[in-house]
Amino acid sequence: MAVVPAEGDDRAAPCAGPRAPGRPRSSVADAAIVAAAIDSLEADGFDGLTVDGVAARAGVSKATIYRRYPSKIELVLAAAQQCIGDIPIPLDTGSLRGDLEATARKLVALVSDTPAGRIMPMLVAEISRNAELRDAFRDYIGCRRMISMEIAQRALARGELRADTDVDVMVDVLAGPIFYRSLVSGGPLDDNFLTHLVDAVTRAYAI
Amino acid sequence: MAVVPAEGDDRAAPCAGPRAPGRPRSSVADAAIVAAAIDSLEADGFDGLTVDGVAARAGVSKATIYRRYPSKIELVLAAAQQCIGDIPIPLDTGSLRGDLEATARKLVALVSDTPAGRIMPMLVAEISRNAELRDAFRDYIGCRRMISMEIAQRALARGELRADTDVDVMVDVLAGPIFYRSLVSGGPLDDNFLTHLVDAVTRAYAI
DNA sequence: CGAATACAAGACTCTTGCGTCTCGTAACTC
DNA sequence: GAGTTACGAGACGCAAGAGTCTTGTATTCG
Structure with a gap:
């Protein structure tokens, strides 16, 4: 099936x-x-x-x-x-920090203001017990990651990114805290948070 | 009740x-x-x-x-x-990076090898719909955060931490990616990931 | 021993929810 | 109009599961 x-x-x-x-x-x-x-x-x-x-x-x-x-x-x-059907277009703001911030804002909007974000907690529980749904969801996550990979590629080409960057980890460092606040801690997803988060990721990964 | x-x-x-x-x-x-x-x-x-x-x-x-x-x-x-009853002792390894790594390892062990970690997905779904459980869980999260705050205090006292650090965000930047991989993306929680994560947080927040 | 309580096994009632079905009506093709 | 399918309303059978209760036995105190 x-x-x-x-x-x-x-x-x-x-x-x-x-x-x-x-x-x-x-x-x-x-x-x-x-x-x-x-x-x-x-x-x-x-x-x-x-x-x-x-x-x-x-x-x-x-x-x-x-x-x-x-x-x-x-x-x-x-x-x-x-x-979870629609996948947004990759962003190109011309700088690593701009791309990171745009991505972070998209993620916050996703978890805060869309049906996908609102059913995410239930989806998390469900994929831990349903292999079929898990595979479908991981495919979706994989597609989204490809977008972030492009950001890293562009930043590397511009010479903005550290050469030893593990792009997978960088993506998680950006996305993880947003999902963590949304799903677990309930912390605010406001501009102050976004700014500090993007600053931190930029300091960690920009040359 | x-x-x-x-x-x-x-x-x-x-x-x-x-x-x-x-x-x-x-x-x-x-x-x-x-x-x-x-x-x-x-x-x-x-x-x-x-x-x-x-x-x-x-x-x-x-x-x-x-x-x-x-x-x-x-x-x-x-x-x-x-x-989710037992809260671990605050760690003091003598350095910011050491404390961060020890905390990260504890978190990975928590989500990977304990009943608390295994019921976490269900808990996430449940707290999104049950106010009583949500409050209790947020209290628990709050207690855990206090430990991380101590790490930041010590690092500040040592002069290792940037003065403009938002400690709440720093904690989320460390914990978020771990929970994200565990709950959402299913990515590996291995030594390579841990090292890159702790390196990134250290670069972002150490002076 | 007798009184009080815990226990395993399982029958029992009641509710909820899935999936099927019927009936009368509406919409569309030829 | 005849035939076909969709629709709303709702009854229906069936199964699962919560919570109660009974029966016979075990454990503890006095």
Whole structure:
């Protein structure tokens, strides 16, 4: 079973033929279901989410959900996938410190102001027990890391970066404290924090 | 309701009188129940834990559990509390870098080799939804931070630390990447990582 | 011994939630 | 209009799990 089998659509014709007979699926319901599932994940976690609850929240009947997803787990995975779907463009501000700060700000915005950030705590718990979800999530993390690698490449080319830099560690030194405050300590993610963090990473890694 | 009401003991006499009549509670069962609960938390998470499961794992009957804890939630909280109970002694190796490395090694050991580390992912999810548990956990985090503060005080006294250091951020720059790898990215927590991390923090904050 | 309590085993009630199904209605194609 | 599918509403069966209770036995005190 693939992690996210597109959607349980039997009707999303592989052949984009003329059209399926009968009343078409409501795309409004499609969106409402996923949005409601994300809301439920944020509020109640992976285990706390109920299909009845999602149906009520979305204003649809359970049958409408089960017509799209064969089981609760498929629904949950589709919602989680939707959250973490978009990967931002690599930033190039022209300097190492500028790139670091822009990256840090993006990360803070991610964990603070997006559904992905709000379900992150539940995702952390879930990937510690679900190998399939863990692999999918690690793939996603890997993609994000590639962006940071580009920052390091550019900084090296500019001669701004220490030659002995372990780029993996540098990325973690920047991202780790942001996730740590968001997930664990609950410390503020304000401008003061961001400035001190970016300063520290710059001092640690700039030539 | 206190976070952890000692234990649901009606018999743990406030007056340390002569002795309660009848057969005393089995301390073997006490320990087995908590250990089984911790195992269950690691394996199944806060929601996945079942009282029947803990009873089976501990080799006791459900009545024996309910005689000690009035409800499942009290059992779970007692188990969680047990995990994160011990706070290590502040380290003084004589140098900032030494203190940082010792602290980092303790943290890696904590997240890698202790029940506390293994239930951490579930704890992260739970504190995002349970205010009571969140407060208790933040208290614990606060206590740990005090230790790191001492490290900074000593380093300042030695003249090793930059005067403009934000100690809170410094602590997060050290601890954040360790938790990040443990909880999120799954990256290795080996000697190479530790060395590079401690080097980076030292470069960022030492004079 | 008798009283009191703990214990294992397990039956029991009650609630919750998954997944299925039916019914009457709505939307779309031919 | 006929046929087909989606929809909301909700009933339904089923399983899992919380918490209670019973029964027979074990342990401790006086």
